[in-house]
Amino acid sequence: MEADFLAEMGYTGLTGRLKRLSDAFIYQTRDFYREHESDIEPNWHMIFLLLQKNEKMTVTEIADTLQLSHPAIVKLINKMKKRGYIDAEIDPQDNRKYHLMLSQKAIKKLPVLEQYWIAGEKALEELLGFNTRLLEEIKKLEDRMAEADFKTRMDKLLVNE
Amino acid sequence: MEADFLAEMGYTGLTGRLKRLSDAFIYQTRDFYREHESDIEPNWHMIFLLLQKNEKMTVTEIADTLQLSHPAIVKLINKMKKRGYIDAEIDPQDNRKYHLMLSQKAIKKLPVLEQYWIAGEKALEELLGFNTRLLEEIKKLEDRMAEADFKTRMDKLLVNE
DNA sequence: TACATTTACGTAACCAGTTACATAATAACT
DNA sequence: AGTTATTATGTAACTGGTTACGTAAATGTA
Structure with missing residues (x-):
């Protein structure tokens, strides 16, 4: 186990270490999902939670809530739609807006996903020393x-x- | 200033917050460089430091030291070469290896870059509450x-x- | 009511990393 | 010496974000 150059750099290395950590979480979570449940991706987690809580949301609302740009949400949602986890309906009052919601397929899968999320939370607790x-x-x-x-x-x- | 959904999620939101923070540092540093010094990119910082210290390194050595994959380093180095900041010479003993080093152009720019790096370090100190x-x-x-x-x-x- | 502004969403090109695969050079083994 | 394994680098396709730009619908205003 060799020394960690970034960690040795003090403040200077911090931003790189944040990136490294963030990537590690993303890649490992993706790995986990792939081994257990083929077609779900890690960054869908927050969308699932949000739509579980709010039932219907627009692209813009989701982007604001997660503090991400709207194109990020569009890409994400398109993939979820393509895989059948999201349904959309146009706002009858305002034709620019789409109301997004979890599909039946998504709702049916929630109990399994919740097991994964709990495991992730516990793993994080361990990692943070409780x-x-x-x-x-x-x-x-x-x-x-x-x-x-x-x-x-x-x-x-x-x-x- | 609305509530931060991710922050409210406790452990569950942490990975997303790390990503968000890491991205913020990367994008803002890029912005900073673009305003001050057109053609330098944020993630070159560690390469500059490494080659300043070690003079000559191979792709694999850099990848190991920074704990990144070698393709990441290849892409990065190619861009630095294209912009004239990196020179390479083939190892006479082993024709697979390239020894990478800072070009004259890079060395000449170091004093300016060091001012930027110091500013970044100070900004980080502030941000971490000293x-x-x-x-x-x-x-x-x-x-x-x-x-x-x-x-x-x-x-x-x-x-x- | 027509025109200008704002809002919602979409698309393109980019950045920064990954894994998986390919290839050429060297090293190791029999 | 010839074959096999390993190492160094390169390339392709992907994830997950960004900014910049475009367009259509809705809103505000003269």
Whole structure:
């Protein structure tokens, strides 16, 4: 097990480590789904939860709620539609809007998915040592990013350009 | 400022938040470079540092050091070559290997880049509230991932499949 | 009521990583 | 020395995000 260059770089390595961690979660979750349940993808999780809670949502509403761009949601939803997990109906009052909802196929699969989600949650608890310290630190970081983001701060801190 | 759905989800939202944070850093750094220095990209930073320290490295060495796949490094290096920041020479003993090094153009640009990197480091310090708590928590997570990764733990924790 | 603005969604091109596969050079073995 | 295994690099197709641009429907306004 060799040394971790990024970890040795202190602050400088942090952004790369965040990327590495985030990717690890995504790829491993995808692996997990593929072994257990062929055609579901990791980033559908939040869509399932959202539509389970709200029944019907538009593309824009989902994008806002998850703080992602709308094209990201469009791509995601199109794939879910193609695989039969999402139904859509046009808003009779406003023909630009689609109301998205879970299909019967999706609803039928929920109990199985919930088992996976629980396993994921438990795995994460283990990984975080059964405390919420990391969560809290990330919250602080998010809050500070909301006050003034990374670029704004870099611009400000760049000496004599 | 509406509520953050992901943050409200506790453990479940964490992976999405890591992705969101990581992306934010990447996109904002790219923005920063574009405004100040047209043709440099954020993920070149570690390559610059590595080749500044080691002078000559092969694709495989870089990939191992950064813990990325070799195709990732190939793509990255190709772009850096195309823009004239990397020179390569074939190993006379082993014709499969390329020794990569910073070009004169790259070396000449280092002082400017170092100003940017310092600004980034300071911005990160601010964002982390001038303490290393988050760094420490991430280190713990990485260590636990090395012991047993997310997928392994999910598999183990999945009840009665 | 016509025109301008905004909103909702879609598409294209890009970035940054992955896995899976291919190929050529070297090393290892018998 | 010839065959096999390994290593170094390259390529293709994919995931999952982005920004920039386009278009149609709805809304606001002169």
